Amino acid sequence: MSTIEGIAGDPAFRHLSTIGGIAVDLRYATPDNFVGRDLYSPYDCAWLHRDAAAALESVVAWLKTARPDCTALVLDALRPQRVQQQLWDALAGTDLQMYLANPQRGSIHSFGMALDITLLDADGRELDMGTGFDDMTELSHPALEARFLASGELTALQAANRQLLRDAMFQAGFVGINTEWWHFDCGDRNIVRQTFSRVL
């Protein structure tokens, strides 16, 4: 186990400022999240495990060639276990807990091995993904995109924007989940839970 208090001295982790060519807006470090308050202060949570940091550098390199007009915007990275518990508690008694990893098992964010991420256009505006970050509705589910495209609830451009994000992430070794277009785990989440250190 590691702690967020000791993260700066742990060589397994890299600060997001060491990754060139990304934009960062950690929403849980602001009131602009579903809990409505800054959950990270006084801690700096702009960290990733070095493996995920290297994979994010690959995302940047891929975008530079494939879509130089787009920039990766990191919405969340390392999320300490104690914050995952607060998110979980905020949704207690609702069926929205399905959008969270149970803190008992551990979110892959708490190992510094997951990213919440979107793309910015050349003017710094977020690409239209059909829903916003942490919009906990079925319209955010990658697994249901074909249905929503057919019904017209997702446009072809919104679906293409999500596919662009997946292309950028998948080629770097990130893996998506069925319920959130913005969330990606670096590699196999079971291996991460078994072999990486969780940040408390």
Ligand SMILES: C[C@@H](N)C(=O)N[C@H](C)C(=O)O
């Ligand atoms: C809450 C959302 N931003 C998220 O990251 N969900 C995943 C599944 C998690 O809690 O690990």
Ligand SMILES: [Zn+2]
């Ligand atoms: Zn996430």
